[in-house]
Amino acid sequence: MRGLLVVNPKATTTSARTRDVLAGALRSEMELTLGFTRRRGHGFDLARDAAAGGVDVVVALGGDGTVNEVVNGLMAAQQGAATPALAVVPGGSTNVFVRALGLPRHAVDATSVILKALRRGTSRRVSLGLADDRYFTFCAGLGLDAAVVRRVERARRKGRRSTPGLYLRSTLGQYFVEGRREPGITLEEPGAEAVSGLANLIIQNTAPWTYLGDREIHASPRASFDRGLDVLALQALHLPSTLHTVTQMLAHQPDDPDERGDMTGKKITVRHDLAEFVVRCATPQAFQLDGDYLGEREKVKFTAVPGALRVIC
Incomplete structure (x- = not known):
């Protein structure tokens, strides 16, 4: 079996010594x-070239951004050949994809699970989301959600560490400074009436949406790797309704997605298990995929891609 270990040397929680230990274990x-990875987007190139070269397994060691690049590289190279399996070792600050798969948060423990799965020959198929021509593993966002990611990335470029506190401060700053502008986002589904006047959209391929430390944050609690895409849209960002939504997001949800309930409220639009839809914005809106800010967009087409990726877990 041939494998490639894609390493983000700037990963938040992984030292050079840990990387060497993990590489030695995988070589068994x-x-x-x-x-x-040497630059943004390099993970895409490494994974695409490895897939084209007949590698069997690509292991991503890094955060959710590194995983996203690797996944897109694998999907880009799949034409005419079997797509390599993906294994993920957490190395970032939040590691939503890894935790949504049920893998341990710590790199050594996750590697142990991966090694056992390789020996047993076990894996699972998971769906992906597709935003125009880019895949995502767990979430996308337009509006306030993505503007917060933009603030966090700017802070990190200035040397700030990615912590729950940084995200919380960025969220409060974005909401009270810029976040309550007149909404202008429209959600269009095939065969359904368009929903307009939206202020923020969160699109999920699985649950939870993200984590605040150890706490799961749910926007669409019923989202699953085994279904289509889920959407939570806020029709306004008024303080009372926003606080009501945040309170629901922080509430505990059952472990079984089938036992979970949707967000409720007069200013909330919920969609579950969508195969495709289009989002249009009256003015360019901040846009993020898997926690990476990708600039502003006026239109994005979202598509669910069932069983797109084989994951070692």
Whole structure:
């Protein structure tokens, strides 16, 4: 078995010594090559080239941004050949995708699970979301959600660490400074009446939406890797309704997605298990995928891609 370990050397929670230990452990099960990301988007190139070269497993060591790049590289190279399986070792600050898969938060523990799965030959198929021509593993957002990600990325470029506190301060700053402008987002579904006047959209491919430390944050609690895309749209960002929504997001949800309930409120629009839809914005809105800010968009087409990826877990 041939494998590639894609390493983000700037990963938040992984040291060089830990990387060496993990690489040594993985070499017990495969012929392993290491690839270090040197710039944004490099993970895409490494995964695409590895897939085209017939590698069997690509292991991503890094945060959700690194995973997103690797996934897109794998999907770009799938034409005419079997797509390599993906394995993920957490190395970022939040690691939503890893935790949504049920893998341990710590790199050594997650590697142990991956090694056992490789020995047993077990894996699972998960769906992906597709936003225009880019795949995402767990979430996308337009509006306030994405503007917060933009603020966090700016702070990190200035040397700030990615912590729950930084996200909380960024959220409060964005909401009270810019977040309550006149809404202008429209959700269009095939065969349904368009919903306009929306202020913020959160699109999920699985649940939870994100984490605040150890606490799960749910926007669409019933979202699942085994279904289509879920949407939570806020029709206004008035303080009382926003606080009501945030309170629901922080509430505990049952472990079984089928036992979970949707967000409720007069200013909330919920959609579950969508195959495709289009989002249009009256003015360019901040846009993020898997926690990476991708600029502003006026239109995005979203599509669910069932069983797109084989994951070792």
